[in-house]
Amino acid sequence: MGRPRVVIIGGGFGGLNAARALARPDLEVLLIDRTNHHLFQPLLYQVATTSLAPSDVTAPIRWILRRQKNVTTLLGTVETIDRRNRSIRVVGEGDPIHYDYLIVAPGTRHAYFGHPEWERWAPGLKSVEDARRIRKRFLLAFERAEWEDDPVARQALLTYVIVGGGPTGVELAGVLPEMCAVAFRPDFRRIDTSTVRVILVEGGPRILPAFPPELSQRAHDDLVQMGVEVRTNAIVTHIDEDGVQIGDERIRSQSVFWAAGNAASPLLKTLDVPLDGAGRAIVGPELTVPDDPRVFVIGDAATVRDVRGHEVPAVAPAATQMGVHAARNIFAQLAGEPMHPFRYFNKGDLATIGRHKAVATFFDGKLQFAGHLAWFIWLFVHVMFLVGFRNRVSVLTQWAYNYLFFERGVRLITETEDASMSRHPAKTGKTGEYEAPSAG
Amino acid sequence: MGRPRVVIIGGGFGGLNAARALARPDLEVLLIDRTNHHLFQPLLYQVATTSLAPSDVTAPIRWILRRQKNVTTLLGTVETIDRRNRSIRVVGEGDPIHYDYLIVAPGTRHAYFGHPEWERWAPGLKSVEDARRIRKRFLLAFERAEWEDDPVARQALLTYVIVGGGPTGVELAGVLPEMCAVAFRPDFRRIDTSTVRVILVEGGPRILPAFPPELSQRAHDDLVQMGVEVRTNAIVTHIDEDGVQIGDERIRSQSVFWAAGNAASPLLKTLDVPLDGAGRAIVGPELTVPDDPRVFVIGDAATVRDVRGHEVPAVAPAATQMGVHAARNIFAQLAGEPMHPFRYFNKGDLATIGRHKAVATFFDGKLQFAGHLAWFIWLFVHVMFLVGFRNRVSVLTQWAYNYLFFERGVRLITETEDASMSRHPAKTGKTGEYEAPSAG
Numbered sequence: 001m002g003r004p005r006v007v008i009i010g011g012g013f014g015g016l017n018a019a020r021a022l023a024r025p026d027l028e029v030l031l032i033d034r035t036n037h038h039l040f041q042p043l044l045y046q047v048a049t050t051s052l053a054p055s056d057v058t059a060p061i062r063w064i065l066r067r068q069k070n071v072t073t074l075l076g077t078v079e080t081i082d083r084r085n086r087s088i089r090v091v092g093e094g095d096p097i098h099y100d101y102l103i104v105a106p107g108t109r110h111a112y113f114g115h116p117e118w119e120r121w122a123p124g125l126k127s128v129e130d131a132r133r134i135r136k137r138f139l140l141a142f143e144r145a146e147w148e149d150d151p152v153a154r155q156a157l158l159t160y161v162i163v164g165g166g167p168t169g170v171e172l173a174g175v176l177p178e179m180c181a182v183a184f185r186p187d188f189r190r191i192d193t194s195t196v197r198v199i200l201v202e203g204g205p206r207i208l209p210a211f212p213p214e215l216s217q218r219a220h221d222d223l224v225q226m227g228v229e230v231r232t233n234a235i236v237t238h239i240d241e242d243g244v245q246i247g248d249e250r251i252r253s254q255s256v257f258w259a260a261g262n263a264a265s266p267l268l269k270t271l272d273v274p275l276d277g278a279g280r281a282i283v284g285p286e287l288t289v290p291d292d293p294r295v296f297v298i299g300d301a302a303t304v305r306d307v308r309g310h311e312v313p314a315v316a317p318a319a320t321q322m323g324v325h326a327a328r329n330i331f332a333q334l335a336g337e338p339m340h341p342f343r344y345f346n347k348g349d350l351a352t353i354g355r356h357k358a359v360a361t362f363f364d365g366k367l368q369f370a371g372h373l374a375w376f377i378w379l380f381v382h383v384m385f386l387v388g389f390r391n392r393v394s395v396l397t398q399w400a401y402n403y404l405f406f407e408r409g410v411r412l413i414t415e416t417e418d419a420s421m422s423r424h425p426a427k428t429g430k431t432g433e434y435e436a437p438s439a440g
Numbered sequence: 441m442g443r444p445r446v447v448i449i450g451g452g453f454g455g456l457n458a459a460r461a462l463a464r465p466d467l468e469v470l471l472i473d474r475t476n477h478h479l480f481q482p483l484l485y486q487v488a489t490t491s492l493a494p495s496d497v498t499a500p501i502r503w504i505l506r507r508q509k510n511v512t513t514l515l516g517t518v519e520t521i522d523r524r525n526r527s528i529r530v531v532g533e534g535d536p537i538h539y540d541y542l543i544v545a546p547g548t549r550h551a552y553f554g555h556p557e558w559e560r561w562a563p564g565l566k567s568v569e570d571a572r573r574i575r576k577r578f579l580l581a582f583e584r585a586e587w588e589d590d591p592v593a594r595q596a597l598l599t600y601v602i603v604g605g606g607p608t609g610v611e612l613a614g615v616l617p618e619m620c621a622v623a624f625r626p627d628f629r630r631i632d633t634s635t636v637r638v639i640l641v642e643g644g645p646r647i648l649p650a651f652p653p654e655l656s657q658r659a660h661d662d663l664v665q666m667g668v669e670v671r672t673n674a675i676v677t678h679i680d681e682d683g684v685q686i687g688d689e690r691i692r693s694q695s696v697f698w699a700a701g702n703a704a705s706p707l708l709k710t711l712d713v714p715l716d717g718a719g720r721a722i723v724g725p726e727l728t729v730p731d732d733p734r735v736f737v738i739g740d741a742a743t744v745r746d747v748r749g750h751e752v753p754a755v756a757p758a759a760t761q762m763g764v765h766a767a768r769n770i771f772a773q774l775a776g777e778p779m780h781p782f783r784y785f786n787k788g789d790l791a792t793i794g795r796h797k798a799v800a801t802f803f804d805g806k807l808q809f810a811g812h813l814a815w816f817i818w819l820f821v822h823v824m825f826l827v828g829f830r831n832r833v834s835v836l837t838q839w840a841y842n843y844l845f846f847e848r849g850v851r852l853i854t855e856t857e858d859a860s861m862s863r864h865p866a867k868t869g870k871t872g873e874y875e876a877p878s879a880g
Contacts, residue, residue: 036579036853053495055850062627063851072629075583075853128852139476143515187502189512393837401833410495411503412568413476413515 003028006330007088007097009078009267010105011038011061014299014319014326018103019071021327027334029071030097032090036060036075039128040386042316043395045168047131048257049175050139051402053410054128056395059388078106080270083292101294101330104271104281105323108300108314111263111278118239122256125168134257136413141255142184143413145191156252158196161244163236164260165202166210167351170219172257173200174354177227183402199229199253201246203260206232208351208359210313215359218370222353262314264301271295276303285341287326293333298322307341317347352378355403443468446770447528447537449518449707450545451478451501454739454759454766458543459511461767467774469511470537472530476500476515479568480826482756483835485608487571488697489615490579491842493850494568496835499827518546520710523732541734541770544711544721545763548740548754551703551718558679562696565608574697576853581695582624583853585631596692598636601684603676604700605642606650607791610659612697613640614794617667623842639669639693641686643700646672648791648799650753655799658810662793702754704741711735716743725781727766733773738762747781757787790818795843 003026008015011033022029037058046052065071076090081104087096110124123133138160145157160176162169180196200207200223206216207223207230223230231246238245243252264279273289274282281289281297283304289295299319304312312318321344329339348362358374361367369377379399386392398410443466448455451473462469477498486492505511516530521544527536550564563573578600585597600616602609620636640647640663646656647663647670663670671686678685683692704719713729714722721729721737723744729735739759744752752758761784769779788802798814801807809817819839826832838850 036583036851053493055493055852058852060627060851066626069629073627074587075580140515143476147514186506187500187513189509393841394834397833397837411476411500412495412498 004100004334005030005098006101006103007032007099008103008105009033009081009088010107010299010301011035011073012041012105012107012299012319013316014105014301014323015103016061016064017320017323018105018296018298018327019065019323020068021324022330023068023070024331025070027070027330029068030074030099031061031065031071032074032076032078032088032097033061034075034077035127036062037128038064038387040391041126043382043386044125044128044131045171045175047128047410048125048134048138049172049179050135050411051175052395052398054132056391056398057386058128059391064387078267081267081295082270083272083295086294099294101333102296103323103326104268104295104297104301105299105319106265106267106301108262108264108278108280110258111261112258113261115239118258121239121241122163122244122258124258125172135410138255139411139413142188142191142193144254146188147190152252154191155195155197156243157254158191158193159199159243159251159253159255160196161199161201161251161253161256163201163239163244163256163258165200165204165207165230165232166259167208167349169200169202169259170207170223170351170353172259173198173223173228173230174226174352174357178355181227197229198227199231199251201234201236201244202230202232203235204232211349211351211359211361212365212368215361215368215370219351219353219359222357226354262300268297268301271297273297278303286329286339287322287342288329288339293329293339296326296329298326304342306344308343310344312342312344313346315349318344321345350374350378350381444540444774445470445538446541446543447472447539448543448545449473449521449528450547450739450741451475451513452481452545452547452739452759453756454545454547454741454763455543456501456504457760457763458545458736458738458767459505459763460508461764462770463508463510464771465510467510467770469508470514470539471501471505471511472514472516472518472528472537473501474515474517475567476502477568478504478827480831481566483822483826484565484568484571485611485615487568487850488565488574488578489612489619490575490851491615492835492838494572496831496838497826498568499831504827518707521707521735522710523712523735526734539734541773542736543763543766544708544735544737544741545739545759546705546707546741548702548704548718548720550698551701552698553701555679558698561679561681562603562684562698564698565612575851578695579851579853582628582631582633584694586628587630592692594631595635595637596683597694598631598633599639599683599691599693599695600636601639601641601691601693601696603641603679603684603696603698605640605644605647605670605672606699607648607789609640609642609699610647610663610791610793612699613638613663613668613670614666614792614797618795621667637669638667639671639691641674641676641684642670642672643675644672651789651791651799651801652805652808655801655808655810659791659793659799662797662810666794702740708737708741711737713737718743726769726779727762727782728769728779733769733779736766736769738766744782746784748783750784752782752784753786755789758784761785790814790821792818 005028008031040057043057062073079089079091087098112118141157148154162173176198181194184193208216234246280303283297283302287296300314325342332339350360352358356375358378360369360374445468448471459471480497483497502513519529519531527538552558581597588594602613616638621634624633648656674686720743723737723742727736740754765782772779790800792798796815798818800809800814
């Protein structure tokens with residue numbers, strides 16, 4: 001009999017840190033991910049908003065684990081989990097892959113509150129592809145606005161609606177005003193980029209609900225001061241190609257972004273265990289599914305109350321800790337010892353709000369920061385935890401550049417085959433001819 | 441009557457430098473490109489081979505021209521040129537765009553010697569999308585090889601064929617051996633990345649035919665020493681999903697790249713002027729089409745003999761010089777003066793061959809360099825001429841990193857929907873089950 005094999009599904013914060021914690025030569029680890037890269041999701045909004053390149057926030061999983069010889073990496077999509085036979089099936093592969101222990105960490109996708117048709121008009125931000133799509137959409141809106149003569153249509157192109165007031169929504173909303181009004185201003189001849197409207201829509205009573213109320217208020221005030229229209233208690237009832245409906249109000253916008261609501265991976269349904277309303281597996285404090293100590297579910301895919309009865313939040317540090325904990329509980333089982341219950345250590349919460357503004361809370365809210373100091377903490381933490389030397393240098397260089405020159409460097413529009421911008425051409429003068437803008 | 445309007449089609453080296461040279465407030469300039477970015481094509485092969493990110497070799501055209509207020513930039517595809525009415529048509533736009541002067545600089549696409557069906561199996565390298573496609577294809581080949589049990593199929597996955605021995609082909613071929621054998625080696629568990637075969641196929645008697653014969657020989661020897669199989673006088677007669685046919689020889693390969701043969705943009709056909717065999721417009725030494733001094737064709741889209749009767753090569757410096765020259769001849773016409781014939785100044789030719797090897801020739805071959813010194817010249821020239829401060833810093837950082845650590849940073853595989861890697865799964869042992877590689 002060979003070494004016990006641990007199969008890990010997903011190379012995000014949970015899966016990757018589980019693999020690292022399983023660095024023992026008497027174990028064989030197989031990590032499967034749909035992509036070839038680990039994604040540093042906390043900075044993905046900076047790809048969507050042209051500050052960073054996709055390669056700055058990703059690193060090949062193989063490369064991260066290159067020195068850990070007991071890990072093999074496979075690029076593939078897991079289709080089903082068969083707990084009875086202790087195996088999984090990968091799309092396109094004939095034979096099932098056996099496991100002795102399984103760590104399920106597939107993350108989440110966006111959920112549109114029962115309106116999957118909204119996704120087309122309001123892309124979310126989970127993958128590198130999502131970030132490229134959002135970047136392209138909002139750069140194209142500017143390109144189209146530059147050639148749009150009708151002021152109402154032009155304003156619709158220059159109106160950005162962000163649905164969801166969590167950290168991602170706040171970060172997106174906080175970046176846009178300065179970027180549009182300052183960085184993009186010299187590039188356009190007809191439109192005044194400072195006429196851009198940025199609207200942040202939150203269904204609950206306050207933005208950043210995971211933070212203490214004072215910090216929510218601070219973030220709210222900072223955003224308003226930057227020119228963002230913040231709408232709380234505002235429920236989106238409809239989204240289509242022309243914009244967003246919020247109760248009686250119709251907001252015309254060609255650029256709606258979704259940062260609200262997650263749903264777990266459909267893979268979890270094949271686990272045959274109880275799921276919560278968002279489709280996440282309900283696991284015990286040992287992070288295993290009921291009555292099957294060989295199967296762990298971690299990260300955003302799990303609903304779990306830790307040893308103190310606290311609900312573990314769906315954030316990167318929690319996923320990291322769960323990955324390490326799952327590895328330890330596998331070691332415990334191999335040693336014939338009882339498993340340990342998970343205890344989430346909340347190192348703190350951070351959210352940034354545009355140029356050198358942020359909010360931070362540590363030790364369960366006992367320590368709070370806002371403004372410059374919080375922003376420097378944010379900067380430090382995010383560069384520290386980026387995987388890979390190359391990324392760190394590149395990210396620091398680009399941030400320094402953006403900061404000093406108010407520039408946005410990564411403004412590639414590619415795959416424009418679906419670019420509808422040409423359908424909104426500049427209109428004509430009396431001659432029936434294209435009239436170029438006057439330039440001075 | 442307004443200011444005279446110059447319309448420029450294409451934001452490559454020719455079009456961009458024409459726009460810059462036309463910085464006069466009494467002129468209105470409209471630059472139209474299918475993409476929103478200028479591409480620094482000489483470094484595109486480094487995107488294809490994971491050294492640089494797409495954003496390192498591109499810069500938004502709007503941003504490059506942001507301070508030149510007489511230029512307006514439009515993202516759009518020009519469909520037809522109507523010289524009789526002095527106007528052009530943009531795809532999806534209703535009304536034609538009038539010009540007083542027109543500079544046509546749409547560049548080229550690959551040509552497959554009458555075999556357009558080869559493109560599917562042998563992508564070329566002209567755009568950022570091309571580079572991403574090649575990068576993805578060759579990273580996926582490794583992923584598939586890692587899980588391929590059949591040695592013949594595995595070798596086909598690890599065999600790279602590059603068709604075309606010009607600078608692009610030589611640069612691609614020169615990068616691959618070290619990258620595969622050194623940079624990727626620690627990442628894989630089953631395959632030995634030093635078993636990669638790289639084959640460079642050139643139809644003519646020597647590679648780098650634009651260089652002096654001694655430098656061709658030097659580049660040839662350097663490549664062979666690095667492990668590249670160089671085939672000269674080798675004509676590709678067939679390409680399909682399984683590989684390449686060269687005369688009687690069949691080379692099995694899943695990764696064929698095309699760096700041979702260009703064809704001009706189909707837009708040139710609408711000019712109604714004589715074209716050469718590659719579809720390029722034949723223009724006089726003033727760079728205008730016959731009998732129409734308002735229409736210039738420059739860059740790779742033109743065939744031209746300069747004032748000395750020398751054929752102008754299809755290289756970036758020639759396009760740059762032609763762009764500036766076209767602008768000067770417009771000034772001459774506006775001043776009622778005769779136009780000047782173009783004189784190509786060959787500053788020199790450079791090609792790099794892997795890690796600190798290159799060949800360089802200056803002053804029409806009077807001065808020649810090879811090896812380290814040529815490589816440093818190459819490095820200096822390419823960073824100098826990159827547009828945009830951010831790119832330069834980022835490129836230098838990444839090169840330093842790659843150079844010092846033998847690493848390849850930008851290894852993103854995205855849009856894997858067509859990824860056929862899962863169709864080549866690891867095969868099974870007797871149990872009919874997936875057998876993971878042993879690891880130590």
